[in-house]
Amino acid sequence: MTRPYAGPVRPTLYEFAGGEPAFLALAAAHHARCLADPELNHPFSHPGQHPQHVERLAAYWAEVLGGPPLYSRERHGDQTGLIAMHSGNGEMTDLARRFVECFVLAADDAGLPTDPEFRAALRAYMEWAVVEFTAYPDHDTRPPDGLAVPHWSWDGLR
Template sequence: MRTLYEHAGGQEGLHRFLDVFYGSLLADPLLQPLFGEGQSTHVDHLTAFTAETFGGPDTFTREMGGFAHLIDVHRHLAITEEQRRRFVELYMAAADAAKLPDDAPFRQALLEHVEFGTQVAMQNSRAETDDELHPLREVPHWDWPAATS
């Protein structure tokens, strides 16, 4: 079976999707404060992270600071549940806008991935100490939902 990375269109498909998504984050009044004025490298980092998570190249870990970098950038953001839910909503809307595959197994994997990731990010954003961080310390590897593998 193809990886989620391949099914999404590889690097090109994910970059297109995450470029649309990031634009929606910067335009959203609830989420824009978390992203400041935007970083020119954010889409590339998010693409590399998602690619690695979905079975693509490990560029994020090898060249972009890996999971430790994600922990650092989320620390002290104090992400709210409302912001987390909005992030998920915009993520899934961007998948439609970018014309990612819309088959149910892929969309279920995409939703589970972003739900899990936003829970981890929210916990890490509120951690006052290292002991309060989510225990995940490396890029997770995501796969098809159990019913389709």
Template sequence: MTNDKKIPTLYEWAGGMPVFEKLTDTFYKKVLADPLLEPVFKHMSTEHQQHVAHFIAEVFGGPKTYSEQEGSHFKMVHKHLGKHLTEEHRKRWITLLLETADELQLPDDPEFRSAFVGYIEWGTRIAVINSRENTLDMDKEQPMPKWGWGETGGPYIP
């Protein structure tokens, strides 16, 4: 017996773009009220949270709104250069994002949450690494990350 059901993307499983936009909108309100994170994010553009929503949605298999209209993986990585993010910043950012995901009732099944947390861990660790640099030798055409239901891309090599 075969299973002919199409496995949804993480984007589809979460509920689509409205969910990601609400997640980042609600989340960044918390970030701007947080004493540790507010100084890092207080100068962000008014479109920042929407760009982040579109970026994460695309990474999770949604439309290519970010890469086709707003930026690229190269540009997102470069936004972190010279920010000098700490492990404390990273952990607080994750805590607030996961609290927001719970409040908004994003899917809480183990498979989705494992993939969601896996991406957030991966992405924030890369952000911290890149935030220590002022320049970065990176291919401007590097494709957007793609995240699924548990695959990893192998060990990180800067």
């Protein structure tokens, strides 16, 4: 397979996407798509959502995909807290599928590079992530403490 970058050091997915502005655009486009989706609308429009949800989401995705650890450094939480926040909601198979599709389409909306290997890496990350975030559907289950923010590369989870 041809690599999308021929330089001496391959950029991270974060760098290849275009850095912080690209992730802010991706998070905003994804949020808008989720609000427009008749099934995803409810979890994305509830009144308790943090006013900086889009910015935090952008910082989280950026950190996971090779950017600076702004999400972790600003103490927004760790992976355990994020998974716990999304747990206890019952079976979410269709919502997870819809979430991934909104993410893939949001990459277009945000003008991210269309390189097939890059897009495959983004999709693979989000498919993995929705499994992680929906792994605790019951109210009485909780993820283990101390999970660090994951790191995803061109080759998958590191």
